[in-house]
Amino acid sequence: MKHLLNLLAAIALLVWGTHLVRTGVLRVFGANLRQILASSMGNRFTAALSGIGVTALVQSSTATSLMTSSFVGQGLITLPAALAIMRGADIGTSLMSVLFSFDLSWLSPLFIFIGVVLFLSTKDGTAGRIGRVLIGLGLMLLALRLVVDATEPLLASPAVKALLGAVSSDVLLEIFLGMVLAILAYSSLAVVLLIAALAASHVIQLDVALGLVLGANLGSGALAVLTTAKSALEVRQVTVGNLVFKLMGVVLVAPLIGLWLRHVQPSLPDATHGVVLFHLAFNISMSVAFIGLTQLVAKAMEKLLPKPTQAAAAQTRPHHLDPSALSTPSLAISCAAREALHQADVVETMMLGLMTVIKEGDLQLAEDLRKLDDTVDRLYSSIKYYLTKISREALSEEESRRWTDIISFTINMEQIGDIIERVLIDVEDKKIKPGRNFSEAGMQEISELHARLVDNLRLSMSVFLNGNVHDAKKLLEEKARFRDLEHAYSRSHLVRLTDNTLSSIETSSLHIDLISELKRINSHICSIAYPILDSAGALAPNRLRSSKLADLN
Template structure:
């Protein structure tokens, strides 16, 4: 092979991989935001789950992206893990549809796809149309890159060492499986690996038998993304999804590897004489056979995986639960993950507010320390969520997605601020009261208790506003803040009246009483900020 052919091979590979990324991103941006809801509501039937898994994976151009959705749905208890097995099998079929598409002989029209896709993406005013145009442009680069690689590898037919290597793959498929597994794990796309094999077949240097070994390895290697993600502290549901995926793939490869030659003969019977088409059909047939074998036993598979991958409590350091880095290539999925983490943060802050009044009623410093420790968790989640969204900002997002990202950052900051008020203000005053032995008057204590209860309910209303984005709820939240402001003012007047009457306990706790009221008022102001944002965005439309 000359240097010119080598440069053409590498350049064609770059165009091919770039086209895969462009097509995947365009389809994900165009259709990805609704796919999570589809999977969440329509996977009750295992056969329907297979079909949906295939469709969603074809649209996302990534079985890893489908796996990320499944991890999120199981983590949020939207669907049980047992249902995901059928969707995984369907996702494996969905990845083969891309290979079927790129095996068509349309390289002569590849640059037309690029031109039309580019033209539509520039002139169209509809965002979703531009995304699908970019996907079309991506497929154009895929077809063009494959043709460039095929032309560059043509001379390899006359190289004795290369023919010897291909013969060894046919006679010893384990070598081909291993090489293909490693390569696919590196580039994180089984369709890309098999697409390269199609280019070799088009140039006449690759036959079906060694190509099947490459197919088997690519099917194992594509699981690497999910496996690596679980090493970063995924939930037990995430580990189970990854384990089921890799387990099914390895079982299928073990069953088929000894019968590569009969499998190749069967593929030739149902295919044309074109080797590229035979390779695409072999890839599809393998995954269909996997589904046929395992779909009747999805319940058994899920129970085995649940027994092997258990959720053992451990004293590990507290950390984010939903910020899966493999989802960053898909803004809808990444935003859903970040939203779940912010909801988790909100649950912790809510618990902090609920517990905040106990140290004012009980002389127990452990209650103060317990609440203060929760503030450290909120700080960690706030920092990690914003860092996660910072990485997402480098991806192309729709205006709606960019606004959702801003909402998440904004609400996370508000939550962190509220947690700081509870920790640095309320817990400071509670600690001071306990150490100095101060006692509120019965009337003063009841008034503070009422203010605390109203603040808890106000916070829960703010969470509902964040979740629903409902302007009516936002207006109600703002009105509640005004009522709480009036309540705080009335409670200050009541305390001053007790001072005038010389009520026992009112004098020595005056400063403390006013500081606690002020802290609750500050919390209620922070609670309302998100509601103002919702109304501002509504008015800006």
């Protein structure tokens, strides 16, 4: 039992080390990796090369798959290009398994020592994240040594020999077992290295090891499909298409394992090299053979997973909160920002419809607009929950500020939606149902405030998207102008009351409440400028710094 626990602990350490390397690299190079993938779409061959490089860095073809599928979901790259990237990703993880097959155990203590020093010195900085990567690499090398040491005492066990004998009798069982291991370990790289270590220790026969390797390759594709099961359709097309390529490769190569053992293995120094080089040869051969089929498989995926009809699309709205993007924090932040802008679009629809309800007294439109507030609330909850699943430790200082900005923006949009809903109810109860109307002058004032409000909302969306300091300053200045207009129109309304204007008397309460609520909406809109100006150092505790503003003009 003790030896079995030692083996399980070594396997767990190998998986954890792979996880540390993957997450550490994504935290250090996440945005740059995205740029590499997005800029390599000239043709399928450059896309495959970028897949090799990115996967070699993150130590996981699954992570590359999730990153790539997220780009397709956002419309940044096409489905055939994404499938070409995945052909290269499989080669990248194979190359890393070859590298780790060499005796690098002497590097383990060095990597762990340097990594811990860097991590403890600056946990949240780049050096700390590089330290995390070095710790992961050191643990992987240490774990491989521990796997070999822990398997030796198990060889004498009759139960282990009987179990391995049962596995070696069926190649389909070997493939299935390798697939399950890759899914459970969340890393085909860790599983292939484990298989190589077991084969080197003669715990499993070489033909069994090669069958397990094929299963591990299939498992990495299945893992990506499971991870993106609830993602957007475009995302699922990438992962399912990638799984189809892997399945075709396994079907073609499984009958050829005997040829490898007879003609290739005798020229290799040991079983370890036989496993990792078979893994590399499999992925290179399949990538070269299938890269010309990316267009064909992409069309097949579009037929297998067709886009919804226009009527269905109108009901299901675009979904930007991609769960698969959470593995790349910088990408997840972009997804949340896009959904926040969608929330603002819904608020703009409510605001534009509000004026139509006030002018035309359309009760059905008012009801429809009030229902949109439920959509705004759901979007706010979804965005907030999505952001809480992003590790703040994984974000750079700039990304952390963006995280806060998105939360603030969505809160303001949610509160604006609530205000518009209350205004609609007041207009229904105090104007439409009693059959009352604003005076001509009163309606003109409300229309002017509303038009200014819509312009400010659109400006705020631009500020949120681009972070332009000049526009943020302009937006904040609108707060003072709007307040002055609200005061002026309140006084002019009181003048109309003293002149005994009948329509003004009938709608007096609604008129005063309405322009007050419009001012509150404008305050929420303008507050979006504060984080931008604060980052630029253009804010004093209670007012804009005039000297800074002069420099910004």
